[in-house]
Amino acid sequence: MTTGTNSSRKAMGTAALLALAAVLPLAITEPSQQNFLILMGAQMGVAWNIVGGYAGQVSLGHAVFYGIGAYTSTMLLTVLGLTPWIGALAGGLLASVFALAMGWPCFRLKGHYFAMATIAVAEIMQILVTNSDFLEGAVGLYLPMDRSGWGWLIFLSKLPYYYVILGLLVLTVLVSWAIERSHIGYYFRAIKDEPEAARALGVSLTRYKLIALSVSAFLTALGGSFYAQKEMFIDPGSVFAGTISIKIALIAILGGVGRLTGPVLGAVILITIEEYSRTLFGSTGSGTDMIIYAAMIILVAVFSPSGVLGLLGDLHRHLGRHLPGAKPAEAKTSAKEIRP
Amino acid sequence: MNTAPLLAVDGMGKAFDGLIANRDISFVVHHGEIIGLIGPNGAGKTTLFNCLAGFHTPTTGRIAFEGHDITGSTPEAAAALGIARTFQIVRVFQSMTALENVMVGAMLRNKRVAEARDRAEEELAFVGLSHRADTPASDLTVSEQKRLEVARALATEPKLILLDEVMAGLNPTEVREASALVHRIHQRGIASIIVEHVMEGIMPIAHRMLVLDYGAKIADGTPAEIAENPAVIAAYLGE
Numbered sequence: 001m002t003t004g005t006n007s008s009r010k011a012m013g014t015a016a017l018l019a020l021a022a023v024l025p026l027a028i029t030e031p032s033q034q035n036f037l038i039l040m041g042a043q044m045g046v047a048w049n050i051v052g053g054y055a056g057q058v059s060l061g062h063a064v065f066y067g068i069g070a071y072t073s074t075m076l077l078t079v080l081g082l083t084p085w086i087g088a089l090a091g092g093l094l095a096s097v098f099a100l101a102m103g104w105p106c107f108r109l110k111g112h113y114f115a116m117a118t119i120a121v122a123e124i125m126q127i128l129v130t131n132s133d134f135l136e137g138a139v140g141l142y143l144p145m146d147r148s149g150w151g152w153l154i155f156l157s158k159l160p161y162y163y164v165i166l167g168l169l170v171l172t173v174l175v176s177w178a179i180e181r182s183h184i185g186y187y188f189r190a191i192k193d194e195p196e197a198a199r200a201l202g203v204s205l206t207r208y209k210l211i212a213l214s215v216s217a218f219l220t221a222l223g224g225s226f227y228a229q230k231e232m233f234i235d236p237g238s239v240f241a242g243t244i245s246i247k248i249a250l251i252a253i254l255g256g257v258g259r260l261t262g263p264v265l266g267a268v269i270l271i272t273i274e275e276y277s278r279t280l281f282g283s284t285g286s287g288t289d290m291i292i293y294a295a296m297i298i299l300v301a302v303f304s305p306s307g308v309l310g311l312l313g314d315l316h317r318h319l320g321r322h323l324p325g326a327k328p329a330e331a332k333t334s335a336k337e338i339r340p
Numbered sequence: 341m342n343t344a345p346l347l348a349v350d351g352m353g354k355a356f357d358g359l360i361a362n363r364d365i366s367f368v369v370h371h372g373e374i375i376g377l378i379g380p381n382g383a384g385k386t387t388l389f390n391c392l393a394g395f396h397t398p399t400t401g402r403i404a405f406e407g408h409d410i411t412g413s414t415p416e417a418a419a420a421l422g423i424a425r426t427f428q429i430v431r432v433f434q435s436m437t438a439l440e441n442v443m444v445g446a447m448l449r450n451k452r453v454a455e456a457r458d459r460a461e462e463e464l465a466f467v468g469l470s471h472r473a474d475t476p477a478s479d480l481t482v483s484e485q486k487r488l489e490v491a492r493a494l495a496t497e498p499k500l501i502l503l504d505e506v507m508a509g510l511n512p513t514e515v516r517e518a519s520a521l522v523h524r525i526h527q528r529g530i531a532s533i534i535v536e537h538v539m540e541g542i543m544p545i546a547h548r549m550l551v552l553d554y555g556a557k558i559a560d561g562t563p564a565e566i567a568e569n570p571a572v573i574a575a576y577l578g579e
Contacts, residue, residue, distance in 0.1 A: 183451040190433050190444045197431035197489075200393060201496055202419035202448035258435070 014177070014260060018170055036158075036165060036230070038271045040223060043169040045251035045263025046176055047219035052249060053257035054185060055212035056192030057107070061118030062220050062248045064102075064125045065095040067240035069221025070228040071129065074141045077152075084153045088225035095221035096214040103213045107206055119242070126240035140235025143228065153229045161230050168226055172219045176260055179215070188212055189258070220248070243290065250293055254300055256309030265308055270296065344407070346371045346531050347392070347500055352401030352411075353555075354387050361387040363555045364401070369500065374526050375533045376542040376563070379552035380575060385535045386428060388552070389502050392533075393425045394418035406499070419448060424498035426489040428505050428535070432477040438488055439464060439473040445495030456495075463491040467521060483510055490521065500531045507538040515541040543567075551575065 044066070052058050072094050073087030082090075106117040130138050148154045155161055179185045187208050190198040195205055228234045247270070255266025277288050304311040345368035354362040362384045369375055377385050390396040392403060397412035404410065405421055413421075424445075433441050442460035443453070450456050464470050467487040472480060480488060486506050493501055507518045519541050525532055526545075533550075536542040542549075542563075549566040551559040553575040559566055566572055 181453065183447045183453060183456065186436075186440065186444050186447060186453070189435055193433040193435050194431040196395070196415075197427065197433065197492075198444070199395075199415035200419060200425050200427075201445045201492065202416045203444070204414075204416045 014173060017261075017264065018166075018173070034271065034275045035162065037275065038267050039162075039165045039169050040227065041247070041251050041267035041271050042264045043165065043172050043223050043226075044220060044248045045255065045267050046169070046172045046260070047216050047223065048248045049252045049257060049260075049263050050176055050179060050188075050219070051209075051212040051216040053252055053259070053262070054179065054188035054192065055209055056188075056258075057209055057212065058111075058115045058249065059118040059213070059216075060115045060245050060249055061120075061122030062216075063240050063242065063244035064118075064122040065099065065217040065220040066224035066227070066244055066248070067125065067129065067236070068095040068098055068217075069224030070234045070239040071135060071141070071224075072221070073225035074143060074228045074234055075135070077143060078141060083151055084225060084229055085151075088222050091225050092218040092221045095217040099214040099217035100210055103210045104206075107209045107213075119245070122240065122245055123242060126236050126242075129240055130236040138236060140233060140238070141228075143232040145232070154232070164229075165226055168222055172222075173260065173264075175215065175219060180260065184208065184211065192258070243293075246293055250296060252307075254296055254307055256307030259309055262307055262309045269308065345369060346373075346406060348404040349392070350402045350404070352388075352391060352398045352403060354384075354391055354396055355399045360555050362391065362398070362552075365552075365555075365557050366401075367550055367557065367560055369531050369533065371499070371531055372526055372529045373531045374522060374545055374547050375531070376546035376549040377533055377535045377552070378537070378539075378542070378549060378566075379558075383552040384555040385552055386504060387555075389425060389504055389533075389535065392418070393423055393502055419496055419498075422497070422499035423502065424493035424496045424500070425502040426486065426493055426504050426506060430482065430485040430489055432480070432485050432488055432492075434476075434478040436477055437474050438469055438477055438480060438484075441477050441488055442491045442495045445492040448496045460491075460495055463495045466494065466524070467491040468517075483514055487521070490525075494525070494530070498530060500533070501525060503532055503534045503536075505535055505537065507536055507541040510538070510541075512540075519545050 044062070048059065048062055069088065069091035072091030073084045076082040076087040076090060077084055102121050106114055106121070109117050129135050135141070143154065148156055150160070153164065179188070187198065187203050190201070190203055191205055191208055199205060224239055227239060231238070251266040251270050252263040253266070254270055255264065256262030274289050274292060277292060281288050300307060304314075306313075347369040349368070350366050352362060352365045353360065365388065377388070379385055387396065391398045394410070394413045394415040394417060402409060402411045405423065408421065410418060410421065433444065436444070439457065439460050442463050443456045446456040446459040446463070450459065461470070461473065464473055467490050469484060469487055469491060472484060477485065477488060490503065490506060503522070507515050510518060515538055522532060522534065523545050534542055534546070546563050549559070549561060549563050550557060551566060551569070551572050558571045558575060559569045561569065
């Protein structure tokens with residue numbers, strides 16, 4: 001069965017990637033900032049892909065969940081002295097509840113209107129936090145410097161952080177993978193392809209879109225908590241900004257939405273380009289990242305709406321057709337040959 | 341056969357901003373019956389389907405399914421109660437294989453993926469598409485996609501299936517196959533209402549025919565009765 005071999009090949013590919021990521025820090029004993037950014041980007045992209053890719057509900061406001069995660073774990077740590085292990089979980093749950101509350105009205109809107117509504121929600125949230133005295137407003141929050149270790153998820157060296165974010169990425173991939181293989185994954189794809197036909201088969205659009213958004217929000221919030229733990233400082237601009245929302249969505253779209261490996265590939269490409277441009281232009285180039293995002297959106301939209309993965313697939317098929325003796329790359333082609 | 345009606349439509353009407361698409365329609369469908377629903381273009385056949393399947397809320401009247409009032413229920417609730425449908429313009433899930441399409445239907449009754457797959461394989465075999473199981477749905481011919489929609493609907497284990505022009509655009513051999521398929525659905529005890537313009541496909545198999553014209557029911561009887569009904573002849577040929 002092609003579906004079976006496809007998914008096992010996919011699982012093996014993912015396992016190989018993860019194994020590579022796990023042994024990488026042994027070679028690189030001092031992980032660079034870029035390694036972190038790629039893993040963090042991949043984690044956010046995989047989380048976004050659950051709602052934006054599988055279920056096809058494009059959110060351009062995911063920073064709201066990221067920020068809720070970062071602020072919840074940080075507030076619980078600074079005010080109540082609660083370990084971020086619990087704080088991150090609380091942040092994830094809060095983000096999920098927020099997702100349900102925002103999804104209820106927003107999912108009445110379709111397509112672009114839904115995306116616009118998510119932008120509005122995220123912008124409003126950033127303004128609210130910026131003006132909140134309780135959350136220290138624009139000043140931001142510092143994490144306590146007087147403790148460290150696994151209990152507090154605060155480390156003096158970078159390597160433990162690398163393993164934490166790697167673990168979080170693995171968790172996010174596993175959740176995605178489980179969804180993809182369950183009836184929920186099938187329902188998400190059905191909703192994305194033909195919502196009316198899905199309803200006729202008993203699929204509640206609202207229920208499954210809310211599941212997609214709340215699971216995605218939970219995982220995105222965990223990413224936000226990690227960011228706070230690693231940077232030891234957060235403010236509205238660093239976790240609630242609109243550019244974060246764009247970046248999260250772009251990572252998945254660039255790599256290829258609706259596939260597990262797409263966002264991981266997207267993160268590698270996007271973050272690498274972004275970081276090289278940053279070192280190239282230095283501080284004079286602040287804002288170049290926005291230019292790069294814009295250019296990427298245009299390139300993906302024009303040349304490969306299915307992302308880099310889609311492009312690779314096309315290339316594979318193309319080569320398969322033109323190289324003598326090459327096997328057809330896709331079941332699509334072979335099935336056509338069986339019955340013309 | 342159960343004598344209490346499966347579906348009872350009573351004085352149902354549907355208006356869109358003053359445009360009346362269905363007016364005062366009443367009929368019953370019994371378990372396992374094959375009902376042909378015919379009428380000129382714009383007579384309100386698809387609107388009636390949409391009301392029965394929960395896609396439209398009727399403006400007047402009531403719809404009862406197995407004694408439950410389902411007037412204005414949602415499509416997902418109608419599906420759960422046992423009303424399945426196909427679409428006039430096919431709506432297969434393009435990113436999925438044929439088998440996966442049917443699995444989505446089977447998941448209504450069984451959320452386990454492996455068991456939904458087994459069920460879907462049975463339904464694909466039932467409509468004669470087993471050899472296309474792993475083909476992307478977008479690569480099927482239109483006639484295959486229509487059968488795929490039937491398999492997908494049957495996988496929800498309905499008591500009533502609404503078939504919207506499944507024979508349109510088929511060649512004579514395919515029309516005969518489609519008629520045979522409808523008959524096999526009947527043999528499973530599933531009632532069907534079939535919107536069809538292809539008379540040679542529907543007349544031989546329908547137990548009863550409903551005829552709509554300008555949104556109203558103008559005739560209800562056996563195919564032989566309908567063929568001789570002056571109002572039906574007038575609606576089709578004009579006076």
